[in-house]
Amino acid sequence: MAPKEEGREDRAEESQEIELARYLQVILRRRWVVISVFLISVLSAALYAFTARPVYSAAALVLIEKERRQQVYAEGAIVEASDQDYYQTQYQLLRSRSLLRKVHEQLALSKTEDFAGGVDALGGAVSVEPVRQSRLVRVVAESFSPELAARIANAVSEAYVAQNLENKIFISKEIMQTLYPKEGQVQEISYDSLPAVMNNSMLQNLKTTYADLEARWGDLSRRYTGEHPELIRLKSQMEVVRANIKEQTARIVQSMKTELSGQLRGNNVRIVDPAETPKSPYKPRKTRMLMLAALFGLLGGFFLALGVEALDQTIRTQEDVERKLALAFLGSVPHAVFQGDSVKAYTDLIGGPESFTGESLKNIRTMIGFAMAGHDTKSLLMTSTHQGEGKTFMAISLAVVFAQLGERVLLIEGDLRRPNLHKRFAVPNESGISHFLAYGKDASELEALLQPTGIPNLDVLPCGTIPPNPSELLSTPRLPALIDWARRRYERIIIDGTPVFPITDALLWGRHAGTAVFVVKFGGPHSALALRARQKLEEGGLKIAGAVINQVTARGGHYGGYYYYYRYHYHYKYSDYAKKA
Numbered sequence: 001m002a003p004k005e006e007g008r009e010d011r012a013e014e015s016q017e018i019e020l021a022r023y024l025q026v027i028l029r030r031r032w033v034v035i036s037v038f039l040i041s042v043l044s045a046a047l048y049a050f051t052a053r054p055v056y057s058a059a060a061l062v063l064i065e066k067e068r069r070q071q072v073y074a075e076g077a078i079v080e081a082s083d084q085d086y087y088q089t090q091y092q093l094l095r096s097r098s099l100l101r102k103v104h105e106q107l108a109l110s111k112t113e114d115f116a117g118g119v120d121a122l123g124g125a126v127s128v129e130p131v132r133q134s135r136l137v138r139v140v141a142e143s144f145s146p147e148l149a150a151r152i153a154n155a156v157s158e159a160y161v162a163q164n165l166e167n168k169i170f171i172s173k174e175i176m177q178t179l180y181p182k183e184g185q186v187q188e189i190s191y192d193s194l195p196a197v198m199n200n201s202m203l204q205n206l207k208t209t210y211a212d213l214e215a216r217w218g219d220l221s222r223r224y225t226g227e228h229p230e231l232i233r234l235k236s237q238m239e240v241v242r243a244n245i246k247e248q249t250a251r252i253v254q255s256m257k258t259e260l261s262g263q264l265r266g267n268n269v270r271i272v273d274p275a276e277t278p279k280s281p282y283k284p285r286k287t288r289m290l291m292l293a294a295l296f297g298l299l300g301g302f303f304l305a306l307g308v309e310a311l312d313q314t315i316r317t318q319e320d321v322e323r324k325l326a327l328a329f330l331g332s333v334p335h336a337v338f339q340g341d342s343v344k345a346y347t348d349l350i351g352g353p354e355s356f357t358g359e360s361l362k363n364i365r366t367m368i369g370f371a372m373a374g375h376d377t378k379s380l381l382m383t384s385t386h387q388g389e390g391k392t393f394m395a396i397s398l399a400v401v402f403a404q405l406g407e408r409v410l411l412i413e414g415d416l417r418r419p420n421l422h423k424r425f426a427v428p429n430e431s432g433i434s435h436f437l438a439y440g441k442d443a444s445e446l447e448a449l450l451q452p453t454g455i456p457n458l459d460v461l462p463c464g465t466i467p468p469n470p471s472e473l474l475s476t477p478r479l480p481a482l483i484d485w486a487r488r489r490y491e492r493i494i495i496d497g498t499p500v501f502p503i504t505d506a507l508l509w510g511r512h513a514g515t516a517v518f519v520v521k522f523g524g525p526h527s528a529l530a531l532r533a534r535q536k537l538e539e540g541g542l543k544i545a546g547a548v549i550n551q552v553t554a555r556g557g558h559y560g561g562y563y564y565y566y567r568y569h570y571h572y573k574y575s576d577y578a579k580k581a
Contacts, residue, residue, distance in 0.1 A: 026309050029316075033308055034301030041297030042290060049289050054281030058149040059129075059138040060157040061273035064090050066135065087135075090269075091128045094139060094160050100126065103155045114143050126156055136272065146278045153275035164269040196252050203248045210241040313527040315520045321547045324527040325534055327518060328371045328546030331364040333357060335522075335551045336393065343425055343454050350400055361401045364548055368517065371545045376514030379483060379493040381414070381542070383506040385533040386499045389521035390550040395496035396424060398517075403457040407491040411453075411460045412482075414497040414509050416470035419463035421496060427451035432464025436482065437473040443485035459490075474508035483512045500533035510542035518547040 027034060066086060093099065100122050109115040115122050129138040139160075141152035191197050198204075217234040224231055315321060318329040336349055336357055350358040368377055382395040392415075399411040413421045413433060422429035432449055440446075450459045467473055486493045495513055498505040510516060516537055520530060537544055 023306075026305055027302065030305035030308055033305045034298070037301030037304055038294065038297035041293045041300065045289050045293030049284045049286040052284050053144060055142050055144060055283050056146040056149045056278045057140055057142045057282030058146070058153045058275040058278050059140045060153040060271060060275040061131075062137050062139055062157050062160070063270050063272045064135055064137060065268040087130070090164075091130065091137065093163070094128050094137070094156065095123065095126060097123070099156065099159050099163060102159050103152065106159070107151060107155055109152075112145075112148065114145070114148065122152070126152065139275075141275070142282065150275040150277045154271075157271050157274070161267065161269050161271060165267045191249050191253055194253070194256070196256055197249055200248070200252055203245060203252070206241055206245045206248060210238060210245060213238045213241060314523045315525065315527055315530060315547075315549065316523055317549075320527065321520070321549065325518075325520075325531055325547060327534060327544060328367075330367040330371060330517065330546040330548045331360055332522070332549040332552045333360045333364070333390075333394070333397075335553045346396055346400055346424075347455065350397060357397075358401070361397050365398060365401050365405075368515075368545050372515050372543070375543060377545065378487060378491070379495065379512075379514045380545070381495045381497045381506065381509050381513035381516045382519060383497045383510075383516055383537070384499045384519040384521070385525040385530045386501050387418075389499070389519050389524055391499070391519040392420060392424070392496050394517065394519050394548060394550060395494050396421075399458055399492075399494045400455060402492045402494070403455055407457060408489070409458045409492045409494065410450075410486050410490040411458065412486070412493065412495045413461060413463040414495040414505070416463050416467055416473065416505070417498065417503070419466065421460055422451075422462040425451065425453045425460050427453070427460060427462060429462050429464060432462040433482070434464040434467045434470075434473060436464075437476055437478050438467065440478050443481045446482060446485055461486075470505060471503075471508065474505055479508070480512045500536050501529070507536065507540040507542070510537060510540050513542065515545045516542050517545055520547050520549050522549050522552045524551075 064087065097119055101119050104110065104115065104119055104122050109122060110118070114125065125142045127140045127142075129140055131137065139153050139157045141149045141156065143149040143152065213234055217231060217238065220228065220231050220234065226232075313324070315324065318332075321327055321329045334357055349355065350361060368380070380398070382391045382398070384391045395411060399409050403409045411421065413419050416434055419429070421427075422432075428451065436446055436449060446461070449464070450461055453460050473479075483493070493513075495509055497509050497513075497516075500506050506516075518530075518534060518537070525533075534544065
């Protein structure tokens with residue numbers, strides 16, 4: 001096989017694996033939708049199966065032989081006894097209203113609970129089921145009573161057989177009365193009126209000969225007496241011809257009687273197996289119903305989960321970041337569980353070779369450099385769509401991992417409305433950025449405002465007293481002076497900014513920060529709102545390095561499999577190797 005064909009096959013297999021993994025992730029993430037639909041389906045089916053009144057079904061097996069092509073005399077016309085729609089016609093006759101009405105009256109079904117509604121109720125309970133590749137048909141009747149179901153199936157079958165026998169021959173009453181007059185009744189219709197007699201050529205020739213002889217006898221009788229030899233000869237010939245006419249007519253009539261007698265005695269429909277009283281109900285079929293309910297519940301839950309997934313406009317995956325926000329994906333960070341809110345909690349969470357959170361943050365640190373190659377990444381503004389997406393956590397964590405590289409890092413409290421960096425690092429907050437922006441005269445005054453964090457290479461510049469006018473302070477010329485001073489003293493500046501909505505402080509910081517990192521909470525903001533936030537940042541002239549998905553949970557589906565695989569198959573092996581070394 002050519003290398004190109006092998007490459008295409010490999011890509012096709014990889015694409016199929018990705019699609020399968022995506023569907024599995026959807027099921028895991030929307031498992032409560034699947035479970036809910038499954039339980040509703042199964043419980044509904046169980047409720048119906050165990051509370052519905054049982055219905056019994058009985059079936060009679062009827063054989064319908066196809067009639068041989070034969071001709072029947074009917075008022076001089078020839079009628080074919082069968083055609084291509086023969087069996088379909090018989091199936092319709094089995095469920096005809098006239099037949100069902102006869103059965104309804106015969107069994108007095110109007111007095112029963114099931115069929116008090118009349119013929120329509122009986123029609124809904126009787127069905128015809130042809131047996132494939134055979135001339136057999138099952139006449140099925142359903143009822144709440146097993147005995148009544150068997151009686152109805154047998155009655156319909158018997159009525160159909162009798163009706164078929166009555167309808168086999170289409171012949172007029174006059175011809176039947178002519179051929180078979182009642183006892184003591186004078187035959188009022190001459191055999192000469194029968195079509196078979198009228199259309200017989202030999203008989204017509206005899207009648208023509210007799211008419212010629214009769215005409216000659218009448219002509220000679222006016223000239224001669226009855227003893228004339230010629231008259232005697234004509235009379236003798238006439239008697240012979242009359243006898244032949246009578247004999248030929250009798251033969252034709254006898255032939256018709258023989259044919260009709262054979263047809264009346266034969267019937268191409270008969271009951272093979274009468275219906276028996278069923279011992280168990282036909283429906284509800286509890287086991288089958290529960291199995292089908294479980295199957296359709298799973299399928300319905302899966303498709304509903306796909307529908308919910310399609311309608312879900314939150315950000316959860318790299319694909320969502322790239323497709324819905326049109327931003328570079330910098331990485332994801334698992335949901336962090338802190339043992340207290342302190343510097344030690346951050347260092348414990350991030351440090352160590354077994355920390356997946358730490359490795360995720362280091363990967364984001366690397367991706368920022370790749371995403372903004374050739375651009376200014378010395379100062380990073382951490383922002384998000386709205387409050388509570390973890391931008392402060394990301395600011396502190398990235399500051400720590402940058403400091404671990406040996407870079408001098410300054411972490412700036414950029415949120416002058418709800419500052420909390422001083423709480424995380426347990427540093428004083430009496431004076432800070434707000435004091436400098438309001439009253440500062442020279443950037444060198446910032447040196448006294450710096451607070452050590454206890455982490456090597458990392459300092460923090462807290463907010464200080466919360467000002468009543470943060471937007472106005474961030475619009476003063478002291479803000480660019482602060483950034484310039486920090487750039488001269490530190491290799492990396494990370495600003496814990498504000499969310500884009502509902503305030504505009506992030507845009508004011510963005511005028512002087514080189515790059516922004518957009519933090520998105522896993523399953524948090526609506527993609528349309530997050531997209532609008534990204535657009536506002538770009539309209540403010542800020543370059544966005546990319547987006548980070550924060551607080552990803554293993555229960556989210558997209559992340560769990562990779563998380564455990566990476567943790568157990570990489571980190572633990574690396575940890576064992578490090579210990580041995």
